[in-house]
Amino acid sequence: xxxxxxxxxxxxxxxxxKRDGYDVLGPTVRGGAxxxxxxxxxxxxxxxxxxEQAPGHYRLHPQPDDPRRFDHTVxxxxxxxxLHPASESQVRVTRSADGVLRFESAPATxxxxxxxxxxxxxxxxxxxxxxxxxxxxxxxRAFEARRAALFIIAxxxxxxxxxxxxxxxxxGPRAETGYDLALTEILEPGGAIGWHVESxxxxxxxxxxxxxxxxxxPVDRAAAERVWAGTxxxxxxxxxxxxxxxxxxxxxxxxxxDSLASRCxxxxxxxxxxxxxxxxxxxxxxxxxxWIAERTQEWESCFNPxxxxxxxxxxxxxxxxxYRQWITHKLxxxxxxxxxxxxxxxxxxxxxCPVGIDITAEVAALRASTPQDVPERLE
Amino acid sequence: MDLADQLAHHAFCADMAPPVRERxxxxxxxxxxxxxxxxxxxxxxxxxxxxxxxxxxxxxxxxTAVGHAPLETLGKDDAVGWSWFLPxxxxxxxxxxxxxxxVLAFDADCLRQAMQADSAVGYAITRGLLEVVVQRLQAARxxxxxLYGQP
Amino acid sequence: xxxxxxxxxxxxxxGLVPAPWRIAARREEIADGSVFTWxxxxxxxxxxxxxxxxxxxxxxxGVGEVPISISGDGAASGTLMHTLRAVGRVTRAMQxxxxxxxxxxxGPFGTAWPLETARxxxxxxVAGGIGLAPLRPVMCHAMRNPEAFRRVFLLIGCRDPQSExxxxxxxxxSRRPHLQVEVTVDRGGPAWRGHVGVVTKRVQxxxxxxxxxxxxxxxxEPMMRFAVLALQQRGVSDxxxxxxxxxxxxxxIGTCGHCQWGRYLMCRDGPVLRYxxxxxxxxxxxx
Numbered sequence: 001x002x003x004x005x006x007x008x009x010x011x012x013x014x015x016x017x018k019r020d021g022y023d024v025l026g027p028t029v030r031g032g033a034x035x036x037x038x039x040x041x042x043x044x045x046x047x048x049x050x051x052e053q054a055p056g057h058y059r060l061h062p063q064p065d066d067p068r069r070f071d072h073t074v075x076x077x078x079x080x081x082x083l084h085p086a087s088e089s090q091v092r093v094t095r096s097a098d099g100v101l102r103f104e105s106a107p108a109t110x111x112x113x114x115x116x117x118x119x120x121x122x123x124x125x126x127x128x129x130x131x132x133x134x135x136x137x138x139x140x141r142a143f144e145a146r147r148a149a150l151f152i153i154a155x156x157x158x159x160x161x162x163x164x165x166x167x168x169x170x171x172g173p174r175a176e177t178g179y180d181l182a183l184t185e186i187l188e189p190g191g192a193i194g195w196h197v198e199s200x201x202x203x204x205x206x207x208x209x210x211x212x213x214x215x216x217x218p219v220d221r222a223a224a225e226r227v228w229a230g231t232x233x234x235x236x237x238x239x240x241x242x243x244x245x246x247x248x249x250x251x252x253x254x255x256x257x258d259s260l261a262s263r264c265x266x267x268x269x270x271x272x273x274x275x276x277x278x279x280x281x282x283x284x285x286x287x288x289x290x291w292i293a294e295r296t297q298e299w300e301s302c303f304n305p306x307x308x309x310x311x312x313x314x315x316x317x318x319x320x321x322x323y324r325q326w327i328t329h330k331l332x333x334x335x336x337x338x339x340x341x342x343x344x345x346x347x348x349x350x351x352x353c354p355v356g357i358d359i360t361a362e363v364a365a366l367r368a369s370t371p372q373d374v375p376e377r378l379e
Numbered sequence: 380m381d382l383a384d385q386l387a388h389h390a391f392c393a394d395m396a397p398p399v400r401e402r403x404x405x406x407x408x409x410x411x412x413x414x415x416x417x418x419x420x421x422x423x424x425x426x427x428x429x430x431x432x433x434x435x436x437x438x439x440x441x442x443t444a445v446g447h448a449p450l451e452t453l454g455k456d457d458a459v460g461w462s463w464f465l466p467x468x469x470x471x472x473x474x475x476x477x478x479x480x481x482v483l484a485f486d487a488d489c490l491r492q493a494m495q496a497d498s499a500v501g502y503a504i505t506r507g508l509l510e511v512v513v514q515r516l517q518a519a520r521x522x523x524x525x526l527y528g529q530p
Numbered sequence: 531x532x533x534x535x536x537x538x539x540x541x542x543x544x545g546l547v548p549a550p551w552r553i554a555a556r557r558e559e560i561a562d563g564s565v566f567t568w569x570x571x572x573x574x575x576x577x578x579x580x581x582x583x584x585x586x587x588x589x590x591x592g593v594g595e596v597p598i599s600i601s602g603d604g605a606a607s608g609t610l611m612h613t614l615r616a617v618g619r620v621t622r623a624m625q626x627x628x629x630x631x632x633x634x635x636x637g638p639f640g641t642a643w644p645l646e647t648a649r650x651x652x653x654x655x656v657a658g659g660i661g662l663a664p665l666r667p668v669m670c671h672a673m674r675n676p677e678a679f680r681r682v683f684l685l686i687g688c689r690d691p692q693s694e695x696x697x698x699x700x701x702x703x704s705r706r707p708h709l710q711v712e713v714t715v716d717r718g719g720p721a722w723r724g725h726v727g728v729v730t731k732r733v734q735x736x737x738x739x740x741x742x743x744x745x746x747x748x749x750x751e752p753m754m755r756f757a758v759l760a761l762q763q764r765g766v767s768d769x770x771x772x773x774x775x776x777x778x779x780x781x782x783i784g785t786c787g788h789c790q791w792g793r794y795l796m797c798r799d800g801p802v803l804r805y806x807x808x809x810x811x812x813x814x815x816x817x
Contacts, residue, residue: 456735
């Protein structure tokens with residue numbers, strides 16, 4: 001089912017979801033960046049803001065006269081902050097007077113949540129985390145429950161960001177699955193703004209039909225297709241996926257890792273902004289009365305030396321080894337562990353690296369360091 | 380088993396050609412050490428090479444703080460003593476039997492003459508000794524690294 | 531908490547939620563108390579079925595969890611055995627727990643020693659230090675089932691006679707004709723009558739049939755590297771050598787990421803791995 005929304009139609013969609021009991025989350029401007037947060041209504045959307053991204057670089061530029069609400073690309077937030085929170089109570093332990101321990105896990109009854117503005121790469125990232133967290137033999141029930149409570153309104157990117165490489169990762173730029181509704185923002189040459197909307201689920205179609213908005217005409221579909229093609233044509237950053245896994249496995253002891261050790265600060269920014277990074281640790285705390293202990297799950301970064309702690313010391317003491325772990329996990333061992341790549345090509349790790357380390361450039365450097373006499377079977 | 384059979388079955392001689400073993404047999408005799416008896420004594424002339432047939436021998440260093448603690452124990456299929464091979468032909472450590480120990484003992488003069496007279500014999504014994512030395516060195520390095528110690 | 535919420539969030543003992551257990555007995559393995567063995571019992575229900583080589587996550591109230599291999603079971607008394615070395619924050623706290631104290635347990639997790647592969651063959655167990663703990667259930671199995679393996683060679687390396695683990699067991703095992711036990715220490719004392727030297731020497735000297743033998747290795751990684759070399763030199767093929775690797779297991783269910791070793795999640799794909807499947811990464815530094 002396809003339809004066209006004008007500004008009232010878009011506002012109506014958000015209102016309808018709120019009336020249905022959804023907590024609506026979407027992009028908004030805060031602290032000089034476009035972040036994801038609870039939306040009060042359509043006015044909270046980042047109208048007239050455009051981001052500029054490059055390695056180690058993210059700037060927002062105001063375009064006050066531009067009526068578009070989604071003319072940005074991805075910012076520092078991923079949806080994982082809602083689906084797989086940075087801190088979450090895992091187990092509450094109560095000690096009774098007779099010394100018996102009682103273990104209770106936090107109730108998992110998430111509120112119905114609607115996401116507006118999820119991009120193709122972000123839907124792919126959710127699918128990646130589904131395989132890791134929900135696909136485990138003993139799944140993360142809290143994640144599963146939050147995932148099941150989602151209504152997803154995707155936005156088809158109208159622009160490629162300066163660090164985007166979704167096409168090479170096979171995740172975008174056009175979202176084709178994993179959403180209830182997908183919007184394409186269309187700015188007419190005359191300045192009129194509208195949203196082509198396509199349903200991706202019976203639920204999405206039902207919401208759309210209740211809005212009573214105009215069905216999309218072939219001309220609307222054609223305009224949307226021009227947006228999709230235009231975005232694809234803009235993608236400039238490249239990281240061809242073929243042979244990546246084999247390349248990284250072959251390079252485990254390449255001297256190039258020393259070069260990374262001298263540049264990487266091991267700050268963990270890349271892991272915090274990565275929409276698929278899922279690693280967690282558990283932190284223990286006891287209430288002062290000594291009868292209640294809490295086990296809290298927190299995001300953890302493989303760039304922390306403690307990440308690979310063993311009684312004899314950290315396995316990956318060097319920063320080069322930690323960067324190798326991160327990139328090799330993302331592009332190679334993820335396939336072996338979870339059946340897909342762990343990279344969706346969103347480019348966040350490039351933009352938010354304080355020293356501008358670019359995963360695509362590192363891969364290119366590793367490829368280039370292949371000795372001439374080794375048969376190249378990558379492409 | 381006669382000397383030739385015992386020699387043929389010892390790990391030190393496992394890869395040696397029969398003619399080489401025959402030359403070794405010519406230098407060999409059987410000996411027996413009771414517990415506490417010295418096979419080698421530090422700084423004494425190194426005139427004998429031993430191949431252990433059974434029993435247990437400990438290698439010790441005299442006059443150190445570790446005192447009586449053995450550096451290594453040796454048993455069946457091990458060789459004892461290589462100082463006879465190079466000048467100054469004196470033992471560097473003690474080797475003491477901890478149990479009744481049967482050995483093949485080789486006269487060092489006889490061995491050296493055989494090695495000089497026939498390069499095939501010389502090579503085979505040198506190679507065997509090198510293997511022994513390498514294993515002892517590797518073992519010493521591993522012991523030194525304290526693999527099982529508290530990190 | 532109602533039953534619906536429990537179903538959604540996981541029951542005790544499932545996923546990340548420990549089940550309440552209790553320390554039924556405690557004994558010191560080493561005189562200074564730095565290594566100790568617990569017999570632990572669930573507050574309710576049966577002891578879970580485990581396979582030798584697997585591990586549990588043990589929880590100390592308010593302090594944290596550690597992965598500890600299962601070192602045996604008291605089948606009749608409904609307990610599991612865990613042998614711990616007090617070496618980190620959590621295990622040091624556990625060192626102070628007493629008989630009757632409550633703990634949490636999750637598990638068992640991970641892969642097991644392939645007893646079926648070793649059936650009817652010579653079985654070589656190479657144990658270094660605390661690495662004897664996960665091999666102990668294999669010895670218990672061999673004691674109960676004398677016909678399971680042709681001959682068993684337990685080759686133990688440890689630092690000194692004082693740090694020898696399971697001394698009573700080692701004596702009992704040594705008395706069985708089909709079990710050959712060799713203990714070697716790095717530093718002997720005047721009273722020590724056993725071997726002084728490295729455990730790889732015992733691999734070189736043990737009287738097994740390399741063409742029909744299976745080896746299980748557990749100990750410090752350098753020890754396992756040398757033991758693999760010695761086994762290869764004897765002619766044991768790589769697909770008959772199994773190693774138990776230690777990594778930072780935290781969740782036990784493959785979702786926290788800490789225990790990665792190359793393509794493996796060691797809590798899920800390990801700790802026991804076949805050597806020919808890891809030979810390409812076994813010597814990669816800081817992996």
